[in-house]
Amino acid sequence: MTGRRRWTTDEILGTAAELLRTSDAESFSVRKLAAALGTDSSSLYRHFRNKTELLRAVADRTLEAAMDGYRPPDGWKERLTATALRLREAFGQHPQVAAIWGRYGSGGPGSRLVMEEVLQALRASGLPDEEIPARYHRVVILVTALIASEAGVGALLPEEYEQGMEQFRVAVLGADPDRFPALSHFAREIRPLGVDRRAAFDEIIAAHLAQIEIAIP
Incomplete structure (x- = not known):
């Protein structure tokens, strides 16, 4: 008889990840x-003790894929920016896994690769060693949150996204100018959260790295 x-x-x-x-x-x-x-489920529990451990491993696998073939560019800011963009691209293909990473974190080899690169880049910046752990923590929180x-x-279905956009238009363009004078004034310039996120991502990362640069002796 053929075995399972x-x-x-x-x-x-x-x-x-596909599911x-x-x-x-x-x-x-x-x-x-x-x-x-x-x-059957029992065969999977030989690999992972529970669902949370499995989800962490899926997120870590995405981190490994993001760092696969990575070669650090010159310059500490360029290294941190390149790492952040690689993570953004990798998780952009798996938005549900990105939410899992933000919630559960990861402690596998992929996580260690990212941690090592961020710490190496911060050391290359010239920051004193005693400041690097705190700076590392802030960089990781910022990138994870973004x-x-x-x-x-990205995880929304097309119809859900369109429904949200319509609600945004009604809320902004239909705002009562007497009650919401600032919102009414800027209504046609305010953009939904789902628009132009790449530019916002780049600008926020650049601004944070500029703050780190100020702190370098």
Whole structure:
């Protein structure tokens, strides 16, 4: 009798990532993943102790993919910017996984690759060693927040996005000028959150790195 196929950890994570393209962390389950693989849940628990550990591993796999083939550019600001953009691109292809990363974090090899590069870049900036951990923490929080926020928009279905845009137009263009004078004044220039996010991402990262540069002795 033919035995049940043994799935590798990478195959399991790849299938989980594909399932998460169409579902969020709440609706995702080990049982659904097992069904997609044609196996039972117990076989997956040999690889991961629980759903949270599995989701962390999926996020970490995305971090590894982002850093695959990475070569640090010259300049500490360029290194941090390049790392942030690689993470943005990788998670942009998996918006639901980006939300998971923002919620659960990761402690696997992909996470260590990112941590090492950010710390190396900050050391190259000339900051004193005693300041680097705090600066590292702020950089990571900023990048994670920006990517997770953008992922929230990217995970919307087209009809959900259009519905949100229509609500935005009604709320802004229809604002009572007596009650909301500033909003009425800028109504035609205010842009929805889902618009031009790449430019905003670049500007926010650049502004934060400029603040770090000021602190360098």
